[in-house]
Amino acid sequence: xxxxxxxxxxxxxxxxxxxxxxxxxxxxxxxxxxxxxxxxxxxxxxxxxxxxxxxxxxxxxxxxxxxxxxxxxxxxxxxxxxxxxxxxxxxxxxxxxxxxxxxxxxxxxxxxxxxxxxxxxxxxxxxxxxxxxxxxxxxxxxxxxxxxxxxxxxxxxxxxxxxxxxxxxxxxxxxxxxxxxxxxxxxxxxxxxxxxxxxxxxxxxxxxxxxxxxxxxxxxxxxxxxxxxxxxxxxxxxxxxxxxxxxxxxxxxxxxxxxxxxxxxxxxxxxxxxxxxxxxxxxxxxxxxxxxxxxxxxxxxxxxxxxxxxxxxxxxxxxxxxxxxx
Amino acid sequence: xxxxxxxxxxxxxxxxxxxxxxxxxxxxxxxxxxxxxxxxxxxxxxxxxxxxxxxxxxxxxxxxxxxxxxxxxxxxxxxxxxxxxxxxxxxxxxxxxxxxxxxxxxxxxxxxxxxxxxxxxxxxxxxxxxxxxxxxxxxxxxxxxxxxxxxxxxxxxxxxxxxxxxxxxxxxxxxxxxxxxxxxxxxxxxxxxxxxxxxxxxxxxxxxxxxxxxxxxxxxxxxxxxxxxxxxxxxxxxxxxxxxxxxxxxxxxxxxx
Ligand SMILES: Cc1cc2nc3c(=O)[nH]c(=O)nc-3n(C[C@H](O)[C@H](O)[C@H](O)COP(=O)(O)OP(=O)(O)OC[C@H]3O[C@@H](n4cnc5c(N)ncnc54)[C@H](O)[C@@H]3O)c2cc1C
Numbered sequence: 001x002x003x004x005x006x007x008x009x010x011x012x013x014x015x016x017x018x019x020x021x022x023x024x025x026x027x028x029x030x031x032x033x034x035x036x037x038x039x040x041x042x043x044x045x046x047x048x049x050x051x052x053x054x055x056x057x058x059x060x061x062x063x064x065x066x067x068x069x070x071x072x073x074x075x076x077x078x079x080x081x082x083x084x085x086x087x088x089x090x091x092x093x094x095x096x097x098x099x100x101x102x103x104x105x106x107x108x109x110x111x112x113x114x115x116x117x118x119x120x121x122x123x124x125x126x127x128x129x130x131x132x133x134x135x136x137x138x139x140x141x142x143x144x145x146x147x148x149x150x151x152x153x154x155x156x157x158x159x160x161x162x163x164x165x166x167x168x169x170x171x172x173x174x175x176x177x178x179x180x181x182x183x184x185x186x187x188x189x190x191x192x193x194x195x196x197x198x199x200x201x202x203x204x205x206x207x208x209x210x211x212x213x214x215x216x217x218x219x220x221x222x223x224x225x226x227x228x229x230x231x232x233x234x235x236x237x238x239x240x241x242x243x244x245x246x247x248x249x250x251x252x253x254x255x256x257x258x259x260x261x262x263x264x265x266x267x268x269x270x271x272x273x274x275x276x277x278x279x280x281x282x283x284x285x286x287x288x289x290x291x292x293x294x295x296x297x298x299x300x301x302x303x304x305x306x307x308x309x310x311x312x313x314x315x316x317x318x319x320x321x322x323x324x325x326x
Numbered sequence: 327x328x329x330x331x332x333x334x335x336x337x338x339x340x341x342x343x344x345x346x347x348x349x350x351x352x353x354x355x356x357x358x359x360x361x362x363x364x365x366x367x368x369x370x371x372x373x374x375x376x377x378x379x380x381x382x383x384x385x386x387x388x389x390x391x392x393x394x395x396x397x398x399x400x401x402x403x404x405x406x407x408x409x410x411x412x413x414x415x416x417x418x419x420x421x422x423x424x425x426x427x428x429x430x431x432x433x434x435x436x437x438x439x440x441x442x443x444x445x446x447x448x449x450x451x452x453x454x455x456x457x458x459x460x461x462x463x464x465x466x467x468x469x470x471x472x473x474x475x476x477x478x479x480x481x482x483x484x485x486x487x488x489x490x491x492x493x494x495x496x497x498x499x500x501x502x503x504x505x506x507x508x509x510x511x512x513x514x515x516x517x518x519x520x521x522x523x524x525x526x527x528x529x530x531x532x533x534x535x536x537x538x539x540x541x542x543x544x545x546x547x548x549x550x551x552x553x554x555x556x557x558x559x560x561x562x563x564x565x566x567x568x569x570x571x572x573x574x575x576x577x578x579x580x581x582x583x
Contacts, residue, residue: 013488072493074456075465097452098487099469106456107466109422115545116422118451130549141554147545155453187496188465191481195489208582232582244506246471250485257445257452265580267573282557286580288573294562301557304576308565316570324574324583 003125004091006033007061007151009081010052011100014195015044017051019204020096022163024156025055028094029166031125037061039084039093039177041068041077046174053172054165060172061088065179067186074103075185082111083180090151092129097155105153116153117144119256121160129154134279159204159260159283196249201235203252208234209263211254211281212242215270215291215310219247224314225269231321237261237281239271255280269310273298290314327381327477327497329372330432330440332458333365333400335393336448361396364443366403366510367503371473372441373404374508379477381438382406388416388427394526401521402513409527411534420546421449423539425457430534433462438497439480444469444504459500467495468502 006028010021021038028036038057040048045062052060061084067076081093081104093108095101097119109116121141122132129146131154146152203209210229212222222236229236237259238252254261256276266284271277273289273296281287282301289302290310299305306313337357372383385400385408387393397408411431419427432440440462445452459466471490472483482493485504495501513521531537563572577583 011487018487072465072467074468075459078460099485100487102452103456103466103468106421106425106453107460109453110425110457110460113422115420116451116453117546118421118453134554139554139556141552142548143550145547145549147547149545184463185465188467188499189494190491191494192492193486193489194491208577232577234582240505244504246506249489250469250471251488256450264582265577286576287557288576290565290569294564299562300559302562303560304572305560305562306565306569306572307562308569313565313569313573316567317573320570320574321583 003031003033003129005035005037005088006031007090007093008036008038008057009093009095009101009104010038010040010048011096011098012040012042012044012048015047017048018096019163020098020101020158021052022055023159023161024094024096025052025057026164027123027161029056031123033092033125035059037090039081041065041073041080041179043069049172049174054169055163056166056169057172059175061175061177063177063179065181067179067181070190071181071185072103072188072190073100074107075188076179076181077104078107078111079180079182079185080177081108084177085112085151092125092152092154095153095155097157101155105155109153112151114149114151114153115146116155117146118155120154120156123154123156139275157260159262196251198235198251200230200233203235203237203254204259204261206235206261207264208232208267209237209254209261209281209284210234210267210269211237211239211271212269213239213271214241214245216242217270217311221311222248224311224318228314228318228321231318234263239277268298268302269314271298272296273300327375327379327438328436329375329381329383330437331365331368331372331383331385331400331405332428332440332442333369333385333387333396334362334446335359335387335389335396336362336446339363339447359392359395361399362443362447364445364447364505365396365400367505367507368441368443369400369403369405370508370510371501371503372439373511375439375475379475384408384435386428386431387411388419388424397526398521399513401524401526402517403511404517407525409529411529411531413531415531419539421451421454422457425454425461426539427531427534427536428454429458429461430536431529440498440500442500442502444502455500455502462500464498464500465495466500466502467493470501470503471506473501473503473507
């Protein structure tokens, strides 16, 4: 069965197309689909069009209705998508496995009563559409085939695919989608929004990530990680345990339910190495672990493991880096 | 306030999971089953709402017979009553089926707030709360790190990709909570004893008027499960004061300094 139109649900990040959308468009181009289109909702959607086009969207279906920023996106986005699906009948819709992606895809699957596969790592389309997911911290790989119902919905972990500009891409067609905003969704309003702005490179893009876990002992000690990260022109990451404890914001979380990072060097400090953490960093070229427990699972995947007190080692590391010439 | 908390029995997350090579289902025989630790935060959040505003917490679960243990633990923490939907046809259910079953069980009575974790510890598709909200036709306020209420609405702080948001949500709604949202209480001895006499229902798919859902009704098929390549361990050394220097050497070799 030939693959018809593929849609990519494009999230906005500060009025730009989120990297995840560009990754998905890049992948969608390789599936042999009849057409690849992006769908984007939010007051800033117009600003994302050019970038989505460059990455292979021939059409961008958008709504700039202010409600998409004033309300929780999931409900209105799923309703608007459902109406557009009924009209244009795409075969496949790809989402990034982010909080927003999950909010929209989960509702849409229930609304349309169509299958959805979460935590995807790869996708192929031949006779059937097959999605690869990793479970148990990527120790096992599962391939799942969609049945005949369309559209099929799939969510992919960030960084599953590289983002690349489409050769010869022309400016996409822009089509306004009527926003469907039901009364019940007006009940959940965003009354405040804050964006964490970290100094230095973004966590997902940094060449060096210095990550802290519960072994860092308290929020204040994260300052030491920030100092070391800054000296290395890198970024600070964290385990979910310390995000849950409120020591650092969620935007720093690495792992299954956080970010996926693939830096040149990942330094795990006081992190035990639970599979839900390692799935987000095992793609690093080199892994360094500092942990006082010689049995910590993190050592099983570290290129260099230091058994010791993370705070002591980090202080010495900071001092040695500071004293290096240039 | 009528609060419903969804809970799940999962293999103890501290033991390593495995899929059965032939049935492609999670092997639940390998680890001691427990109330999903992520659900304890939901139970606690529900209890706090009813303690402040009256009403009761009803616990809903889907799973095998022994998932009654998960419901019982929630009752021991302080929930008023529980229901387990259990049916042979539900083995291998996907996320959407789970949401349909939970929605049918929840929708039998009026509710103000339905609380879930953000994902289960074992299956973690992470889309059940949203699918559930759609089926119940209410907003889903997801990834909450803080919840307060005046009795008529919820004020929720939630995680976003880039920071946080505050949401003002009228009732009814679905609320998914992260592990940071509160400090769950331990069941007291009195709570554990009292749980034994609290009302607990057991429903089948037929009781809920649901046919054709469950494993066989799923719109997707697992075609293979393979073990991926392990990353190999390098050298592990005890820090004798030269640990930092070794890291510097590695950083230099990796050409990042
Ligand atoms: C569905 C699901 C999704 C999840 N998603 C994620 C995710 O995205 N990211 C994530 O990280 N986790 C995730 N988790 C949680 C994960 O299972 C672990 O609980 C978490 O990663 C543990 O964090 P930690 O290593 O900081 O803490 P712990 O496991 O408590 O480890 C702390 C480590 O610090 C060491 N230590 C203590 N003191 C020192 C010291 N002075 N010096 C050096 N070492 C010291 C200890 O030996 C220990 O190894 C998820 C869990 C579930 C169920």
